[in-house]
Amino acid sequence: MSAQAKTVRITYREAMRQAIREALQRDPRVFLMGEDVGKYGGCYAVSKGLLEEFGPERIRDTPLSESAFVGAGIGAAMGGMRPIVEIMTVNFSLLALDQIVNNAATILYMSGGQFNIPLVIRMTTGAGRQLAAQHSHSLEGWYAHIPGLKILTPATLEDARGMLWTALEDPDPVLIFENGALYNMEGEMAADAGAVDIDKAAIRRPGTDISLMTYGGTLGKTLEAAAELARAGVNAEVVDLRTLRPLDDATILDSVTRTHRALIVDEGWRSGSISAEISARIMERAFYELDAPVARVCSAEVPIPYAKHLEDAALPQVPAIVEAARAMVGEHG
Amino acid sequence: MPALGADMEAGTVLQWLVKPGDAVKRGDIVAVVDTEKATIEVEIFQSGVVEKIVVPEGEKVPVGEVLAIIRADGEAAAPPPAEKPKPAAAPPSPRPAARPPAPPPTGEQAPAPPATKAAAVAPSVEKPKAPPPPARPEHPRLRISPLAMRVALELGVDVSKVKGTGLDGAITRADVERAAKAAAPTPAKVAAPEAAPKPAPVTPPVEAPKAPAPPKPAVSPAERQAMMRKAIAAAMGRSKREIPHYYLSTEIDMSRAMEWLRAGNLKRPVTERLLYAVMLLKAVALAVREVPEMNGFFVEGAFKRSEEIHVGVAISLRTGGLVAPAIHDVDKKSLSEIMVNLRDLVKRVRAGVLRSSEIADATITVTSLGEEGVETVFGIIYPPQVALVGFGKIVERPWAAGGMVGARPVISATLSADHRVSDGHRGALFLAAIARILQEPEKL
Numbered sequence: 219m220s221a222q223a224k225t226v227r228i229t230y231r232e233a234m235r236q237a238i239r240e241a242l243q244r245d246p247r248v249f250l251m252g253e254d255v256g257k258y259g260g261c262y263a264v265s266k267g268l269l270e271e272f273g274p275e276r277i278r279d280t281p282l283s284e285s286a287f288v289g290a291g292i293g294a295a296m297g298g299m300r301p302i303v304e305i306m307t308v309n310f311s312l313l314a315l316d317q318i319v320n321n322a323a324t325i326l327y328m329s330g331g332q333f334n335i336p337l338v339i340r341m342t343t344g345a346g347r348q349l350a351a352q353h354s355h356s357l358e359g360w361y362a363h364i365p366g367l368k369i370l371t372p373a374t375l376e377d378a379r380g381m382l383w384t385a386l387e388d389p390d391p392v393l394i395f396e397n398g399a400l401y402n403m404e405g406e407m408a409a410d411a412g413a414v415d416i417d418k419a420a421i422r423r424p425g426t427d428i429s430l431m432t433y434g435g436t437l438g439k440t441l442e443a444a445a446e447l448a449r450a451g452v453n454a455e456v457v458d459l460r461t462l463r464p465l466d467d468a469t470i471l472d473s474v475t476r477t478h479r480a481l482i483v484d485e486g487w488r489s490g491s492i493s494a495e496i497s498a499r500i501m502e503r504a505f506y507e508l509d510a511p512v513a514r515v516c517s518a519e520v521p522i523p524y525a526k527h528l529e530d531a532a533l534p535q536v537p538a539i540v541e542a543a544r545a546m547v548g549e550h551g
Numbered sequence: 552m553p554a555l556g557a558d559m560e561a562g563t564v565l566q567w568l569v570k571p572g573d574a575v576k577r578g579d580i581v582a583v584v585d586t587e588k589a590t591i592e593v594e595i596f597q598s599g600v601v602e603k604i605v606v607p608e609g610e611k612v613p614v615g616e617v618l619a620i621i622r623a624d625g626e627a628a629a630p631p632p633a634e635k636p637k638p639a640a641a642p643p644s645p646r647p648a649a650r651p652p653a654p655p656p657t658g659e660q661a662p663a664p665p666a667t668k669a670a671a672v673a674p675s676v677e678k679p680k681a682p683p684p685p686a687r688p689e690h691p692r693l694r695i696s697p698l699a700m701r702v703a704l705e706l707g708v709d710v711s712k713v714k715g716t717g718l719d720g721a722i723t724r725a726d727v728e729r730a731a732k733a734a735a736p737t738p739a740k741v742a743a744p745e746a747a748p749k750p751a752p753v754t755p756p757v758e759a760p761k762a763p764a765p766p767k768p769a770v771s772p773a774e775r776q777a778m779m780r781k782a783i784a785a786a787m788g789r790s791k792r793e794i795p796h797y798y799l800s801t802e803i804d805m806s807r808a809m810e811w812l813r814a815g816n817l818k819r820p821v822t823e824r825l826l827y828a829v830m831l832l833k834a835v836a837l838a839v840r841e842v843p844e845m846n847g848f849f850v851e852g853a854f855k856r857s858e859e860i861h862v863g864v865a866i867s868l869r870t871g872g873l874v875a876p877a878i879h880d881v882d883k884k885s886l887s888e889i890m891v892n893l894r895d896l897v898k899r900v901r902a903g904v905l906r907s908s909e910i911a912d913a914t915i916t917v918t919s920l921g922e923e924g925v926e927t928v929f930g931i932i933y934p935p936q937v938a939l940v941g942f943g944k945i946v947e948r949p950w951a952a953g954g955m956v957g958a959r960p961v962i963s964a965t966l967s968a969d970h971r972v973s974d975g976h977r978g979a980l981f982l983a984a985i986a987r988i989l990q991e992p993e994k995l
Binding site: 510 | 696697698699700701716717718721723724725
């Protein structure tokens with residue numbers, strides 16, 4: 219590797235598109251299916267240009283029936299294909315819950331191990347774009363409740379570029395949650411970026427005083443908060459969970475064991491959330507390492523408001539993260 | 552602090568019978584400890600020289616805590632004052648005085664640390680891996696983080712005097728460390744973590760002025776009785792919850808045994824005469840040899856057979872309550888020896904002074920309510936043991952044998968046994984063996 223590794227300037231959306239294109243090129247069993255993924259180029263323009271490049275056999279527009287096309291994806295996976303099913307947003311995935319939870323997650327078990335479901339479902343999640351209550355859910359924590367599923371939450375360009383291929387290689391259903399606020403995120407990425415692991419959390423910023431744990435759409439805010447904390451003399455570590463199921467307990471516990479404080483930032487609602495699960499695991503397995511109660515910054519427990527100022531107030535924001543962290547660390551950094 | 556019973560969690564050192572520099576040998580009684588049930592003499596399991604008394608008289612400490620450090624024979628003395636933690640290389644190194652005898656009775660309790668290992672743990676007092684013992688009851692609930700509490704125990708900081716600067720005034724690690732620094736030359740009392748008690752070599756001088764609390768006067772008889780009731784309640788409650796008991800009963804013709812005993816006692820001086828109870832004890836011990844699954848402990852989900860046969864003898868106290876201390880190796884002792892042991896035991900039980908090995912070693916228990924006129928007793932097994940034999944009083948009964956009915960002295964023997972370990976068939980063989988052995992008293 220040369221010291222001057224070549225990088226490209228790219229957006230999260232383009233990184234994801236590169237990943238899909240590469241998958242389509244590498245494996246003839248891969249195809250993309252979903253609402254408006256073809257002619258329209260995807261509701262978030264992720265699949266723009268792919269229909270022209272790969273044709274309607276492999277870039278398939280579907281009727282507006284999540285249950286039907288997720289079910290078709292499960293069938294295709296059982297039949298030997300490697301489908302990528304795009305559900306426009308997590309909000310609409312509720313119409314396909316039966317297919318995802320009752321079928322995709324259980325068929326391997328129900329068939330006595332005869333049928334794997336090598337299916338990848340991508341969907342947008344998150345709020346913050348004034349789309350109002352019915353289009354602003356963050357329900358990835360719900361899906362992380364289900365045995366039989368893997369739940370990925372790429373928060374960086376590298377993960378947007380690299381998680382899909384690894385997910386397709388997985389013999390079992392994998393759900394990828396792309397936070398809608400990230401599509402326009404732009405930055406430098408190695409030109410040769412490729413597949414990445416999907417079973418480890420990542421330390422995005424090493425620190426000693428407190429562990430800020432987050433994933434997906436709130437990683438950027440949390441890193442910003444850590445930078446602000448650093449200016450106040452608090453050296454915060456930022457853990458990007460990356461995969462919500464299975465959780466990388468080792469990295470989580472190791473971080474807490476070093477910093478003795480954990481603050482979890484989660485765009486989901488607090489009650490019964492993935493942040494609750496992480497908090498419980500820390501309590502169960504690192505209790506005697508804790509120098510302060512585990513704390514959480516989550517979304518307010520309301521339907522996400524439409525009005526900009528109210529929506530901002532309902533979601534985890536940098537000042538709230540900074541304030542919570544400073545309270546935990548106290549006057550001694 | 553040895554575990555002196557299935558449900559013991561802590562004990563108070565009432566008195567030390569040795570002092571630093573004294574030579575001790577295996578089996579010596581080195582201290583007197585007060586538990587909820589009794590005052591118990593603690594035996595030493597390691598010959599050597601007392602190097603240091605760690606827990607002063609009057610102090611109550613949890614099971615598993617190091618009481619004193621014994622230097623093994625032939626080992627160089629540690630440099631006397633300011634003992635530096637020395638490398639744990641030399642295999643025969645100081646060992647904790649009191650080793651919990653017998654297998655730890657339950658998983659709920661602090662696992663009894665293997666004493667020989669304990670001394671070899673790293674000498675540094677930093678960062679023990681095991682969690683600290685449960686919060687000390689002497690402090691009211693404090694706002695203190697688990698980490699700070701752990702560090703406080705390690706550094707010997709009295710957290711009740713530390714000012715908290717954390718969330719809502721909670722005491723954090725930084726507060727504890729600051730307090731430790733401020734109070735630098737205080738005698739650090741290292742709480743041995745339960746899984747790895749270690750000698751507590753700390754830098755401050757040994758004569759550090761920690762005024763040992765004066766030995767508390769023994770608790771009042773009423774309190775003692777309440778505590779004993781509680782301890783019995785815990786053990787018996789656990790037994791009935793966890794042990795699927797089955798019960799068998801048989802009648803044993805005691806005519807030969809009683810005749811043999813009467814004849815034998817005529818030849819003995821009055822002070823050495825035998826009670827029939829020793830025949831029962833010996834018969835039980837010999838029967839155990841034939842049905843070994845009655846003898847041992849059920850711990851951690853499995854039966855661990857005992858090669859030794861230590862029979863616990865249930866002895867009631869005049870003040871109420873009971874204990875069941877062990878007579879060791881009953882199968883190998885003569886009736887006279889058992890009689891001597893039994894007399895000594897009853898005397899000491901009534902005086903309230905038992906030895907640690909007697910409390911924890913019993914591998915099977917015998918209870919007899921014959922003196923009170925009861926004919927049959929179905930007892931509750933004393934966990935972690937797996938069987939209990941009950942005897943009633945000897946009564947004259949019409950007894951048919953060989954087509955003839957005659958009056959014979961008869962005793963009822965019952966077995967309460969743990970069905971996880973043995974079945975009724977084996978239990979029946981066991982009771983039959985006791986009955987058979989008692990028909991040949993001369994062989995006892």
